[in-house]
Amino acid sequence: xxxxxxxxxxxxxxxxxxxxxxxxxxxxxxxxxxxxxxxxxxxxxxxxxxxxxxxxxxxxxxxxxxxxxxxxxxxxxxxxxxxxxxxxxxxxxxxxxxxxxxxxxxxxxxxxxxxxx
Numbered sequence: 001x002x003x004x005x006x007x008x009x010x011x012x013x014x015x016x017x018x019x020x021x022x023x024x025x026x027x028x029x030x031x032x033x034x035x036x037x038x039x040x041x042x043x044x045x046x047x048x049x050x051x052x053x054x055x056x057x058x059x060x061x062x063x064x065x066x067x068x069x070x071x072x073x074x075x076x077x078x079x080x081x082x083x084x085x086x087x088x089x090x091x092x093x094x095x096x097x098x099x100x101x102x103x104x105x106x107x108x109x110x111x112x113x114x115x116x117x
Contacts, residue, residue, distance in 0.1 A: 001114065001116060004072050004073070006068075006109060008069075009058060041069065043066040058105045076110065
């Protein structure tokens with residue numbers, strides 16, 4: 001079964017196109033280094049819940065939208081190998097992302113797949 005890294009982040013609507021450019025670059029780098037899939041989605045139907053919701057989870061403000069993304073790998077071991085190479089890739093170095101979104105409010109983690117249909 002595959003292994004998945006998942007992410008949820010709030011992005012200022014004014015920075016959405018810059019975020020998409022960064023995502024395109026990041027996705028191509030991850031795929032080049034062995035990721036099976038790289039998917040980024042912008043919120044379309046994510047109501048602000050009374051107790052929990054995607055916007056609440058990342059403390060999204062009125063002028064922000066929510067991004068939901070995931071990367072698929074063949075296994076946890078391959079994910080660890082790929083991420084090590086990706087994090088060292090010069091195309092992804094620097095702090096440009098800090099100008100586009102607040103990484104402190106990003107939720108992320110690795111998930112072991114138990115069902116694929």
